[in-house]
Amino acid sequence: MAPIYAATGDTVVRVEDGRAEVVLRGSGRCLAVRGELALAGDGDGVRVSTDGLRTWERTSLEADVYSVAVATDGTLYAGSEPSMLFTSRDSGATWRELRTLRELPSQPTWSFPPRPWTSHVRWIAPAPDEPARLLVGIELGGLMLSEDGGETWHDHRPGAQKDVHSLAWHPSGVRAYEAGGGGAASSDDRGRTWTPADDGRDRHYTWSVAPDPADPDTWFVSASTGPFAAHGGRDAQARIFRRRGTAPWQALTDELQAMPYALAFDGGGSLYAGLSDGRMLVSRDRGDTWDQVALAGDMPRRISALVAA
Secondary structure: OOOEEEEOOOEEEEEEOOEEEEEEEOOOOEEEEEOOEEEEEEOOEEEEEOOOOOOOEEOOOOOEEEEEEEOOOOOEEEEEEOOEEEEEOOOOOOOEEOHHHHHOOOHHHOOEOOEOOOOEEEEEEEOOOOOOOEEEEEEOOEEEEEOOOOOOOEOOOOOOOOOEEEEEEOOOOOOEEEEEOOEEEEEOOOOOOOEEOOOOOOOOEEEEEEEEOOEEEEEEEEEEOOHHHHHOOOOOOEEEEEEEOOOOOEEOOOOEOOOEEEEEEOOOOOEEEEEOOOOEEEEOOOOOOOEEOOOEEOOOOOOOEEEEO
């Protein structure tokens, strides 16, 4: 089992060979890892690790952070509530707001339904082969595209969901994917336009998205019947689905009472699902069969994000 990191809301946990070990306490709403560099975001800002998640330091950014990302050129990004986007090119020592995001024409319409007076940057996805190409999702407001590292922006992309929950690029950069509050979508033109992909699913409140690293035509989403089921803490009415090419979505699990908040492939080609009750599932055959990971050690109470080492 290759190492994988789980964010639980207030901790970051390393999972390897069936053992869970807390590597950061007091932070873990969102997480990004690239090589030895890692970011963890929380209500007070961002912590950074430059030594493979062994030690952490609080950075100078003071914001209510909901999303973080590390581009392939080492540029750091953090998104906050209210919706602002920050960047750092010195491992978090200094940060600069990319103010033009807040100058988009759609900005006055951004509103998060549970707190309608505000919104937040829910996801940041730099392209793997072109780090200045940046997808940013506003919950709730739209999917935005920058081609110059966030200096200028294209407003909400045609065909994409406006209620963005997660975004992903295929490792090759040939395709991008979205899971949103009203369904899923993908882009074949580097994020400029999007095609909805919802046929075959019996539920459309999609949350996490993960492409198969070996095949850009195959991707996975978790989905529930709606926000109250997904986040209510009783019965999420959720399933994990797979799409291959243009075929309809295929349900891969029975109905799950705990929401699969996170999907991620590890370096060995296994697909993991992190659930809202702290359980972790793994599939070694691209979703055909699933096993529960028997975790020992620092057991997470809730998994909100999964990131491969």
